[in-house]
Amino acid sequence: MTKKKLKVDAAVSSRERTVTWADDQKKYMLDWYIDYLKDQHVGFKFKKQHHLLCADALNKKFAMGVTVDQVDRQYRHYKENWKIIAAALSKSGNSFDHTRCIVTISESEKATLCDRARRLLTKPIKFYEEMQELFTGSSADGSLAMDQNTCMDVSEDSDSDSREMHDLNGYTPPEDPLGDDSDTIPTSITNPTGENSYPSNYTRSGIKRSRGNPMCTLSTKKAAKYKSRLVESNDEITATMKSLRDTLVATAPPHISQLVDPHATLWQRLETIPLTPDQRIIVGEHLSSKENEVKRSWLCNASDGTLHAWVFKFLCEKEGLNL
Incomplete structure (x- = not known):
């Protein structure tokens, strides 16, 4: 139950x-x-x-x-x-x-x-x-x-088009002067009573039993089956790869634009101040340090006069001059 x-x-x-x-x-x-x-x-x-x-x-x-x-x-x-x-x-x-x-x-x-x-x-x-x-x-x-x-x-x-069984009763069986051929498919033999009878070396479907080495037929069937599976596997792999490619393209991250330096205007304004190359390098190295992040933000928003005054004051302190 x-x-x-x-x-x-x-x-x-x-x-x-x-x-x-x-x-x-x-x-x-x-x-x-x-x-x-x-x-x-x-x-x-x-x-x-x-x-x-x-x-x-x-x-x-x-x-x-x-x-x-x-x-x-x-x-x-x-x-x-x-x-x-x-x-x-x-x-x-x-x-x-x-x-x-x-x-x-x-x-x-x-x-x-x-x-x-x-x-x-x-x-x-x-x-x-x-x-x-x-x-x-x-x-x-x-x-x-x-x-x-x-x-x-x-x-x-x-998928079964190639495996259909066709009626061959309308065809004349080929003559075999050298004896029976294992590949011959004979027509059904009808006895006087009207019932189909089959010789001992034929199956009920009318296909002759092979008298040769059965391993040859078995190997051929295995090879055909392996080839069919290989083709089907290749088709499946191709379809899977195409699906993965389409998925990756659809989920690709958007293009990230190049980062912009928030203090670019400060460096441009420093270039307009009449300084020597060595002095510009000293000022730039000082302002680029991590400790002077607040000072960079302040100078970015300061006026040109304030920026000039701070630069000259900084250079004088560096060179030991009194204002």
Whole structure:
């Protein structure tokens, strides 16, 4: 009973706080991704560390308290919307009305759309220009988009594009005159009863088991996995360094102007008094000492006559002359 209660409490505590996104927050998010994408290389894909940076920017701008998963879901929502829009615009006869911000599509075609596509394409589309700029040329572009009727049957993930399994039943298996090749992927073998059967050297997925050294395949997989982690680590380091650089620039202390000598006017007035260079040095050394700080302040505010009288009195005392 106690263990079950702990599990329930843990599940409740792990739930994310529901956040309602306003239109200006959504537009800020899309603009942030557009600005970030401008400085990246061709074929760049957004990953978790980039969604984290966007979440930090949103929280600083709007104090929303969104998490990286919530930003990721919002980003994928607009990416899936653009797939539907691009697929509709790729068909002949369809176009986009920029005045009403709506896709012009025939009624017969609307009847064949899935519910999400019908709701999206039959009313004004928000952030059309932002989605077009952000997703054009990516996997969400119209040239790579899926059919609107089936696009929601498959979960979309930007990091899993290279791991999709394709149906190879329509291809003729290659001939192998020298025997079986461990890289050949045969088609399913159907027995007279209509059920698929597999030879002993094939897996249930139709992939042939390798008869060679299993360490070669294992090493190749480890190398590919290590390379993928290395690339991801480099991207994360680059993003972190850029974030630190921007933070340092934003928090840099203001330029401190050069300190001004408060007694500069006193030294200038001493230069106008007819003295020899040696006498000026003696007077300057005396007034520059730490003990004569009060005297310097007094002479700065004294009249020219008082300053002249004090200088000559000081020099006479130094040279032992009687006034």
